[in-house]
Amino acid sequence: MLITHNHQLMRAEAGKAAANLNGLVDVGLLLEKLLTNARRLVRAEAGTVYLVENGQLRFVTSQNDYLQRLIISCQELPFLGSNVQIDRSTLAGYCAFEKTALTVNDTNDIDPNLPYQHSKFIDNFSNYDCRTIMSMPLISMNGDLLGVLQIINPLDEGGRIIDFVKEDEEVLSFFAANAAMAMEKALMLRRMTLLSVRLVSGNDPSETTGHALRVSRLSTELYSHWSLKNKLPESEREYILNILPLAAMLHDVGLRYIPREIMVKPGRLEPAERTLMESHVVAGARLFSKPKTSLDRLILSIIIDHHERWDGRGYPGGNQEMPVIPDVIYGTIAPPSQAVSPLRNRGKKGEEISIYGRILAVADVYDALSSPRLYKESFDESLAVQIMEQESGHHFDPQVIDSFMAIRPQLKKIRLNYPDNEIFSELD
Secondary structure, eight states: OOOOHHHHHHHHHHHHHHHHTTTOOOHHHHHHHHHHHHHHHHTEEEEEEEEEETTEEEEEEEEEHHHHHTTOOGGGOTTTTOEEESSSSBHHHHHHHHTSOEEESOGGGOOTTSSOBOOOHHHHHHTOOOOSEEEEEEEOTTSOEEEEEEEEEEBOTTSOBOOOOHHHHHHHHHHHHHHHHHHHHHHHHHHHHHHHHHHHHTTOTTSOHHHHHHHHHHHHHHHHHHHHHTTOOHHHHHHHHHHHHHHHHTTTGGGGGSOHHHHTOOSOOOHHHHHHHHTHHHHHHHTTSSOOSHHHHHHHHHHHHTTOOTTSOOSSTTOOOOTTHHHHHTTOOOOGGGOOOOOOOOOOOGGGSOHHHHHHHHHHHHHHHHSOBTTBOOOOHHHHHHHHHHTBTTTBOHHHHHHHHHTHHHHHHHHHHSOTTSOOOTTO
């Protein structure tokens, strides 16, 4: 194939766009940027990403400029989360089954003798004509299928739908091959994070995967609103929004090292037991005591600060030498009766606490109030919100509570989307 100057520029742009994905660790953000860049490369109006889950393709991300102009949020479409079989019957399924690119320039005129056809379900629901579709497999380094990228309706300069050309397929294939490497790394990191959360839940029934996911999403929404309100630079916002979702999931990883009999005790803890329980903060922090990446540093900040209080009455405060913590790491912790409670230095106060710790405190307590625990039933939403508001300036940073109150509908929806009694996949 003749390589034109324009084709060379497109290929260089594709390589640069794929390389920029390598620094992303949040799967959701990575997929959004992957789809945005893929569409931009071929001037496409819409696109979707499917990821492999339990032998099927799961519809996880959608973008559509036309629907956005009609004030329809793609994130509210009911088919997000739906599954497609990996077989030859659909365009995405055929692409996945054969692990090969598939371009259809008129979905209304597919040869009936071909094994695949275009499903009109999404078109009929959204009243949108997916006329021209390119499906591209996303393949890992060792040849495993990660998912399928679909790019829909390329447009000319006048906004009219045109056909894909061979150059488009070659450029998107190059982009997808490189983007898949970034995807594989992000998916692996998320898988390891969820594994750590599940290890904690084996020790503490209240520290469920649902709780970790809720706190992660709640914290991300709170930070997004707070950072916009405080006019943080967009580069800083995007940087934190990339790593905060993963970091927040590990806020209570130190509970893995607290004796189970304390974790499941239904009544009030004795003073020595309370001291031991509070030591989970330092136990978790010591796992990241020699941070090597910005993600490590954020996790450390979150773990050590999220039980501090705005009024200085939180923990661990200046004292991070809680009893028997070195032994906790090796599983030989002394029983509660032998734990000595030292005089603690005062807790961090106000802005001595990192903003990430202040945000996690709000997300964590709100979820704890709204969820059942061994020692209590879940609080009614209105009562939980009332308590949060009353604690502004005491337990919580008033500015973070302002953000909390401003986005209450979104936060409530997050809570409802991640119930404790559900088994979550690595893509949730």
